[in-house]
Every structure is written in structure tokens, then in C-alpha cells.
Amino acid sequence: MAIIRDQAIILHSIKHGDSSLILHVLGREHGRESIIAKGARSKKPRFGAALELMTHSEIIYSHRHxxxxxxxxxxxxxxxxLPIRNDLERTALGLAVCELLRMVTPVAEMSTDIFDISIHxxxxxxxxxxxVRNHFWRFELDLFRPLGIGLTISNCLHCGKKLSSLQGNEVEFDSINGAVRCPECKTSGGMSIPMETFKILEFLNRSKPQAVENIKISPRAEKGIKSALWLHFRTHLPIRRELKSLQALSWSI
Ligand SMILES: [Zn+2]
Known part of the structure; x- marks a missing residue:
């Protein structure tokens, strides 16, 4: 048996027995673990707020293979x-981060990058x-990289033309290659994305993390970004369903 100390994000918890919780956590060094917290729901809870969903905690646990x-x-x-818990939109987005990590991490090669990106x-x-939502789309884009499916969308996959200066109505997103084709090179195999939407996606992918909240994304463009990012996840990972946590926001996405 080993005693492990790690940083963790609490992704999910299930009540167990009269006073315990079974937690699913993402550890920075040790990846996904299921951990039982005995007495977590007793009258004198042993672990305070450290086991609340979405919390960044330091945990010490005994581990047996x-x-x-x-x-x-x-x-x-x-x-x-705390601000995530005090605002409905932020809560939905924070829960979506945890939900996506639960879907992705069992099949991913674990790395500290995935943890650090999630904390950021x-x-x-x-x-x-x-x-605030722009940060969630940026999170998905950032998460692609340690999963080995990062997008390279600054230039056309076929002719290499820089796309941010391009005119035209739409580009073609090729989710298999994580790339785009310009209007002249497009085939019929990809997803058409309006140019306006694509330029926002390209900005979200390359800008400094703090800068992503500086642009206002129209509901129509946001819908396109959401669909393209989700198509990319589904093309490369065995993900079957959409994120439930985002449904709370569906009135405006
Ligand atoms: Zn081209």
C-alpha cells in the first residue's frame, strides 16, 4: 500500500452508505481515481468543503493496485x-468542464497538462x-492539444494560404485532420463553417488566454463553434452524448 499526496479536481461524487461519499477525482500526478471518503456526510463532516464538486483540493489517500x-x-x-457557485451560467460551465473531463480522461493518456489546463x-x-462562455470554448481547444488532436487552423490544409486575411463566405472544417480548407480548396468531405464563425474560432485558438473574453460572440457563431468543437471530439474519442451541463444554457446557444 502507498500513501499518495496529490492535487485533485473533484469531478463527481456519489453518496455511499449512511455517511460516506465515493468521489471521482482527476489528480494532477496520478490521473483519474475513485476514492471513498468515509464520514464525509456525517454530522461532523471530516473533510469540510474540500470534496465539493469542481473544487481544487489537495488530497492524501492510501492506494492499493x-x-x-x-x-x-x-x-x-x-x-x-466561489464565483462559479454563485452564478448560474458559471456553474453550468464549471460543471461542463468536469463532465467533459469525466468523458475524456478514461480514454486519454494522462498528463499533468490536462490537469493544468482544467485548473486554468x-x-x-x-x-x-x-x-464568460468564451473561456469554455477555449478550454475545449486547449484540451485538444494534450489529447494529441490539437487544431492547426491558421492556414489552409491544402494550399497553405493564411486564412485570417481571406475573403469568402465559408471555410471547410476537416475534423479528421483537425484542419481547415479555404474556399478554393474545399472538397465535400468536411463541415462548412461561415467565415465569421471561423475567424472567431481561429482567434480563440491562438489568442492569449486572458484575451478570449474580449470578443462578443453572436449566438449564431457560438452555435457553429460549439458544433465544430463537438464534432472534433466525437471524431477522435468514443463520446456518444452531448454535455448535459450545457443544456442549462441552451436557451441562448
Ligand atoms: Zn486552400
Whole structure:
């Protein structure tokens, strides 16, 4: 048996027995774990707020390879992301980060990059002054890279022309290659994206993380971005359903 100390994001929890919780966490060094927190729901909870969903916590647990569920010993909060909990839109986005990580991490080669990108996304969603959703689309784009499916969309896949200066009504998104083709090179095999939407996607992909909230995205463009990013996930990973957490926002996406 080993005693492991790690940073973790609490992705999901299930009540167990009278007073315990079974947690699904994403650890920075150790990846996905299922951990039982005994006494977490007793009258005197042992771990305070450290086991709340979406919390960035430091955890200490005992680990046995022969066991599917590990045993929590100690936990303390590093960041609760309080503004996420006090606002419906931010809550939906924070939960969507956790939901997406639950879908992606069982099949992904784990890396500390995935953890760090996720913490940055939760911080950005927590601290955004405006256009908070843009940080979620940026999170998806950032997550593609450690998964080995990063987008290279600055230039046309076929002729190499720089796309940000291009005229035309639409470009073609090729989700298999994570690339785009210009209007002259387009085939019929990809997804058509209006030029306006594509330029926003390209900006979100390359701008500094803090800068993404500076642009206002129209509902129509947002819908296109959401569809393109989701198509890319579904092309490369065995993901069957859409994110439930985003349905709370569906009135305007
Ligand atoms: Zn081209």
C-alpha cells in the first residue's frame, strides 16, 4: 500500500452508505481515481468543503493496485472557485468542464497538462469579467492539444494560404485532420463553417488566454463553434452524448 499526496479536481461524487461519499477525482500526478471518503456526510463532516464538486483540493489517500476504490485520509481546499457557485451560467460551465473531463480522461493518456489546463479554465470561468462562455470554448481547444488532436487552423490544409486575411463566405472544417480548407480548396468531405464563425474560432485558438473574453460572440457563431468543437471530439474519442451541463444554457446557444 502507498500513501499518495496529490492535487485533485473533484469531478463527481456519489453518496455511499449512511455517511460516506465515493468521489471521482482527476489528480494532477496520478490521473483519474475513485476514492471513498468515509464520514464525509456525517454530522461532523471530516473533510469540510474540500470534496465539493469542481473544487481544487489537495488530497492524501492510501492506494492499493488491487483495489478499484482508494481510501481518502485527508483533504484541504486549494480553491473553491466561489464565483462559479454563485452564478448560474458559471456553474453550468464549471460543471461542463468536469463532465467533459469525466468523458475524456478514461480514454486519454494522462498528463499533468490536462490537469493544468482544467485548473486554468476553472480560474478563468471564475474570474471572467465578461463573455464568460468564451473561456469554455477555449478550454475545449486547449484540451485538444494534450489529447494529441490539437487544431492547426491558421492556414489552409491544402494550399497553405493564411486564412485570417481571406475573403469568402465559408471555410471547410476537416475534423479528421483537425484542419481547415479555404474556399478554393474545399472538397465535400468536411463541415462548412461561415467565415465569421471561423475567424472567431481561429482567434480563440491562438489568442492569449486572458484575451478570449474580449470578443462578443453572436449566438449564431457560438452555435457553429460549439458544433465544430463537438464534432472534433466525437471524431477522435468514443463520446456518444452531448454535455448535459450545457443544456442549462441552451436557451441562448
Ligand atoms: Zn486552400
Amino acid at each position: 488491487t483495489r478499484e476504490i482508494q481510501m481518502l485520509r485527508e483533504a484541504r481546499v486549494i480553491n473553491s472557485f 479554465a476553472l480560474e478563468a470561468i471564475s474570474n471572467a469579467k465578461k463573455n
